[in-house]
Amino acid sequence: MRVRILFAKDPAVRFISHLDLARAWERALRRSGVPLKLAGEFNPHPRLVFAAPLSVGACGERELLDVFLAQGMGLDEFARAVRTRLPAGLPLLGVREVSPEEPALTAQANLADYRWEPRGPSALGSVRQDVEAGAAAAEVLHRAVEAFWAAPACPVERKTKSGQLRTIDVRPLLKGLAVEVGDLSSDGSRSSDGGRPAGAPDSAVVFRAALGTEDAVRPSEVVAALGACLKQVFAPEAGLVTRGWLYHENGEGGSLPLWPPTGDGPAMF
Amino acid sequence: MTDLERLIEYEILPRVAKPARYTGGEWNMIRKDHAQTAIKVALAFPDVYEIGMSHLGLRILYDVVNRRLDALAERVFAPWLDMEEALRARGIPLFTLESRTPVSAFDLLGFSLQYELSYTNLLNMLDLAGLPLAAAERDARHPLVIAGGPCAYNPEPLAPFLDAVVLGEGEEVLGEIIDLLARHKAAGGGMVKDADAAAGPDREAAIDGAAVHRQSRAQFLRDLARIPGVYVPSLYEVSYHPNGAVAAITPVKGAVGDGQSAAAQAPPVVEKRLLASMAGAPYPSAPVVPFIDIVHDRAMVEVFRGCTQGCRFCHAGMVYRPVREKTAAEVVDQAARQVASTGHDELSLVSLSSCDYSRIGPVLRELLDTHAPSGVGVSLPSLRVDSFSVALAQEVQRVRKTGLTFAPEAGTQRLRDVINKRVTREDILGTAGAAFAAGWDGLKLYFMIGLPTETEEDLEGIVELARAIVAKYEEVNAGHKRRRPVRVTVSVSTFVPKAMTPFQWEPQDGIDTIKAKQAYLKRRLPKGKIELNWHEPEASFIEAVMARGDRRLARTLEEVWRLGARFDGWGDQFRFDRWTEAFAKSGVDPTFYANRRRAEDEVFPWDHLTGGVDKEFLVDERRAAFHGQTTDDCRQVGCTNCGVCPALGVAIDLHPEDDRAERDGRAERGDRATVAAVPASPAESLSEGGTAR
Known part of the structure; x- marks a missing residue:
């Protein structure tokens, strides 16, 4: 049985790496006692397939994970067993059964929504992000986004795996970029979360970008490009990166969220 | 926020x-x-x-x-x-x-x-x-x-x-x-x-x-x-x-x-304080499970405390006495609780020498039968040099393949007798042969250099032993056409005399001597099949200074910290020049602490503290060392008069009997036997040691 899990990586655990996250999930599943299918003769391990890794420091609101069970079981029963065995900060949001014939999650997820919220004083370079400057931050982001679309190209440097620096243009890689102000969390779950200066409105840039391919762009690169458009050095790490919905883009311009937003599929909690 | x-x-x-x-x-x-x-x-x-x-x-x-x-x-x-x-x-x-x-x-x-x-x-x-x-x-x-x-x-x-x-537990x-x-x-x-x-x-x-x-x-x-x-x-x-x-x-x-x-x-x-019995001792059933990868990332069940093998260099062996075992039922129960509460896929049975646990065989088998089907492996952090240990390691392989580590500690029989490491060349080669026959293609061996009475012959003994083990591999695999090349790792640490051991009076070799000995091994050990690891002699020197130091070293510590010393146990952070400067500034001669042979009646900075072992016993053990006389494990031969039991009002506490009845609640706790001797189990123990990093 193949079970797809919808979960979040909250700010509380944002500093764990993808490997840490995978290990935390494996241990939570072991604790829950669900019948995991083990693979491998020496060193038998359950197979966990994540849609896409999240980097250290990044949060996720709609993360996906496929697990494989040796025997079938009810989804409600599965969810009950697992949700109480997860560390704080990794809530289970939904489970559904997926046909074994469906392509691997990694192959399906090729597009994602991101949000970057400036939080630390250094996030917007010389523009201070504190109580008084809350509105100013939103304005800075607006100006940066305008400059971004107005510019002929938005180059940033990327370090390749071999350690060389390569210049890439961020602009054609983005499917959208905008500023959001107000309560940005889609389900309101984060509205009580700390990190925002008291009294300051949320302000963030949101964008949609490719995942896991040559065309993938890192949130830090987008933020750096935005800063460059204003001749500022933004500090991506002093803000909060959150990944939202994951999509499958079919190559003809259509894209569908990988977790059906409505219908009979998902069991939401 | x-x-x-x-x-x-x-x-x-x-x-x-x-x-x-x-x-x-x-x-x-x-x-x-x-x-x-x-x-x-x-x-x-x-x-x-x-x-x-x-x-x-x-x-x-x-x-x-x-x-x-x-x-x-x-x-x-x-x-x-x-x-x-x-x-x-x-x-x-x-x-x-x-x-x-x-x-x-x-x-x-x-x-x-x-x-x-x-x-x-x-x-x-x-x-x-x-x-x-x-x-x-x-x-x-x-x-x-x-x-x-x-x-x-x-x-x-x-x-x-x-x-x-x-002091103590x-x-x-x-x-x-x-x-x-x-x-x-x-x-x-x-x-x-x-x-x-x-x-x-x-x-x-x-x-x-x-x-x-x-x-x-x-x-x-x-x-x-x-x-x-x-x-x-x-x-x-x-x-x-x-x-x-x-x-x-x-x-x-x-x-x-x-x-x-x-x-x-x-x-x-x-x-020192200690628990009179490990039976019923508090033990965490739900330890914290780290997100990040830690050094020992596994569930741990302690099977006993103390060790009476009596290795004369070993601080832990002297200060954690006497041996007190948990019952098999407790070990099995605590293992189940830890596995269930942590989700770890590996469970380690820990102690100073887990193969010495009276019921190691049955407990290991029971744990594997229970947990292997869900992919949970069991590991032993330390193995003795004997075929019994190899057989245990083989059982463990049912779930996870692990490396084998043995600690002969010294290269010749003479020096092994001096340090009371009661294991023979035949034991070592027999164990290696059993491991190779069971399919392992590599071993890790722990040795110490700078031990009291050591000569060039003892260093050559390390070389010879490592070579003999390589030859053993060739011999065992003589019939195999597609055998993999053997990998023998020789890890050589520098002897650090520790307080409250029989060698507390002994000098540590000077840094130059240690370097020369390391150079000898580097020169003599054939490259390729044998890999040599060693510790920085300067760091071992500082360790020796502090291990037997007195209050006057506090100034040195403060000085060296002010000079920026941090994480001295990390090879990439340790800087000897800071320490030399700090010794000079605090007016301390470090060789006084590290490299000086003490008089037998010298008052030590730690003489007002005790782990229970008599100083007279340590004196006797030191003399026995210099006469090449070994002292057996009190578990096998009866009391060897180390003094810890009468001093602390405790006794060796072993649980060799099948306590299944106890676990089922059909018997009282009273059937737990306190014994001074058990049927002979293979005599020698080797610890993987806790210092390797």
């Missing part, structure tokens, strides 16, 4: 390596309400998270304290250099993982002292917490700073920095210290943090207030010294002979109690 928290979260943590070292929030972490909890304990480990979280003692004490309704325990580790820099740059004090509470706000700050090279980290953590380094400069407004662990048996180099030192005595703290606090004499405010703005009153706090701490320390196993360094005076050796260590007169009688002083000798 406060501005401070925002700084930590968005300006500091994103810019340091492995930020999850500092964020806590792991599964099974315990977070209690500070406002509702009387006594707040910070458990400090003076090394990084990955090492501290691997330490069983920390897991046990975290559980022991947090079980109490009136106390809480939170963890704090040494911040790595980048984090230290960030904290200092922004003036952020050292905080605990559970609640990000500054360490200075706790009632008790307890350090684990696992190795001498972490001492500078202890000083650094005190400083980062904003606490005065010197105990004499702290008072009732500061946390009580205590330390325990193996280095506590000679804590003298740290004496001026610590309020108290706990902490499960019971930590509770007694917390009880005392709670009583003092309830009586208003303890950690009254706001007494300053009560003193008012008047300067004179404030000075009076400070005096009250000092007096309060002094009174508390006198009460603390009455708890057996607790050593309060400030209540002892040390005098020295003109030649530099210690003349006497005596309790300060009238220090304890009401001060009216001469008897009212700290005990002349502080004895």
Whole structure:
């Protein structure tokens, strides 16, 4: 049985790496006692397939994970067993059964929504992000986004795996970029979360970008490009990166969220 | 979120390596309400998270304290250099993982002292917490700073920095210290943090207030010294002979109690604490499960404490006596609880020599039968040099393939007799042959150089033994066409004479001698099939200085810390030049401590502390060593008069019988036998050792 899990990586655990996250999930599943299918003769391990890794420091609101069970079981029963065995900060949001014939999650997820919220004083370079400057931050982001679309190209440097620096243009890689102000969390779950200066409105840039391919762009690169458009050095790490919905883009311009937003599929909690 | 928290979260943590070292929030972490909890304990480990979280003692004490309704325990580790820099740059004090509470706000700050090279980290953590380094400069407004662990048996180099030192096992005595703290606090004499405010703005009153706090701490320390196993360094005076050796260590007169009688002083000798029986001892069933990869990332069940193999260099073997086993039922039960509560896929049976556990075979099989189907492996951290151990390792392979490590410790029979490592060349080659026949294509071997009486012949013995093992592989695999090349790793550490061992009188080889010996091995061991690892001799030298040091080294420690020494146990951080400078500045000759042969009747800086073993026994063992006479394990041959059992009123506690009936509740606990000897099990034990990194 193949079970797809919808979960979040909250700010509380944002500093764990993808490997840490995978290990935390494996241990939570072991604790829950669900019948995991083990693979491998020496060193038998359950197979966990994540849609896409999240980097250290990044949060996720709609993360996906496929697990494989040796025997079938009810989804409600599965969810009950697992949700109480997860560390704080990794809530289970939904489970559904997926046909074994469906392509691997990694192959399906090729597009994602991101949000970057400036939080630390250094996030917007010389523009201070504190109580008084809350509105100013939103304005800075607006100006940066305008400059971004107005510019002929938005180059940033990327370090390749071999350690060389390569210049890439961020602009054609983005499917959208905008500023959001107000309560940005889609389900309101984060509205009580700390990190925002008291009294300051949320302000963030949101964008949609490719995942896991040559065309993938890192949130830090987008933020750096935005800063460059204003001749500022933004500090991506002093803000909060959150990944939202994951999509499958079919190559003809259509894209569908990988977790059906409505219908009979998902069991939401 | 406060501005401070925002700084930590968005300006500091994103810019340091492995930020999850500092964020806590792991599964099974315990977070209690500070406002509702009387006594707040910070458990400090003076090394990084990955090492501290691997330490069983920390897991046990975290559980022991947090079980109490009136106390809480939170963890704090040494911040790595980048984090230290960030904290200092922004003036952020050292905080605990559970609640990000500054360490200075706790009632008790307890350090684990696992190795001498972490001492500078202890000083650094005190400083980062904003606490005065010197105990004499702290008072009732500061946390009580205590330390325990193996280095506590000679804590003298740290004496001026610590309020108290706990000797031996902490499960019971930590509770007694917390009880005392709670009583003092309830009586208003303890950690009254706001007494300053009560003193008012008047300067004179404030000075009076400070005096009250000092007096309060002094009174508390006198009460603390009455708890057996607790050593309060400030209540002892040390005098020295003109030649530099210690003349006497005596309790300060009238220090304890009401001060009216001469008897009212700290005990002349502080004895270690221990659990009389491991049966029924508290043990964590739900330890914290780290997010990040730690050194020993697995569930651990301790199977026994103590070891009576009697290796003469071994500190743990001398200070953790006697052997006390858990029952098989307890081990199996605790294993099941840990696996269920942690989700770990590996379970380790830990002790100083787990193959010596009376029921190791049946317990291992039962654990594998129970847990292997769900992919949970069982591992033994230490193996003896015998085919029995290889057979156990083979069973373990059912789930996970692991490497094999054996510790012959010395290259010749003569030297193995000197150190009482009672294992023969035949044992070693037979064990290697059994391992190769069982399919292993590599072994790791631990040796020591610089052992007392060592000659070139003994070094050549290491070379010869390693070569013979390679030849054994060729022999065992002679018929195989497609065999893999053999891999033999020879790991050579430098002998460090430790307090309270038969070799406590012995000099360590000088740095140049050690270098020459290492060079000899590098030259003589054939490259390719044999890989040689060694330790930096300078670091082993510092370890030797501190291991048998006295209070005069405290100045050196403070100097070297000021010069920037941190993480001295890390090869890439250790800098000998800082230490040489610190020795010079503090007027200390380090060779006096490391390289000097002591007279048999010399008073040692740790003579007022005891782990229970008689000094006479150590003298006899040393003489036996020089005559090449071995001493058997008291488990097999009966009492060897080390003195620990009568001194501490305890006995060897083994559980060789099948206690299934007990587990089923059909028998009383009384069927647990206390025995002095068991049917002969293979005699020799090898420990993987805990120092390799």
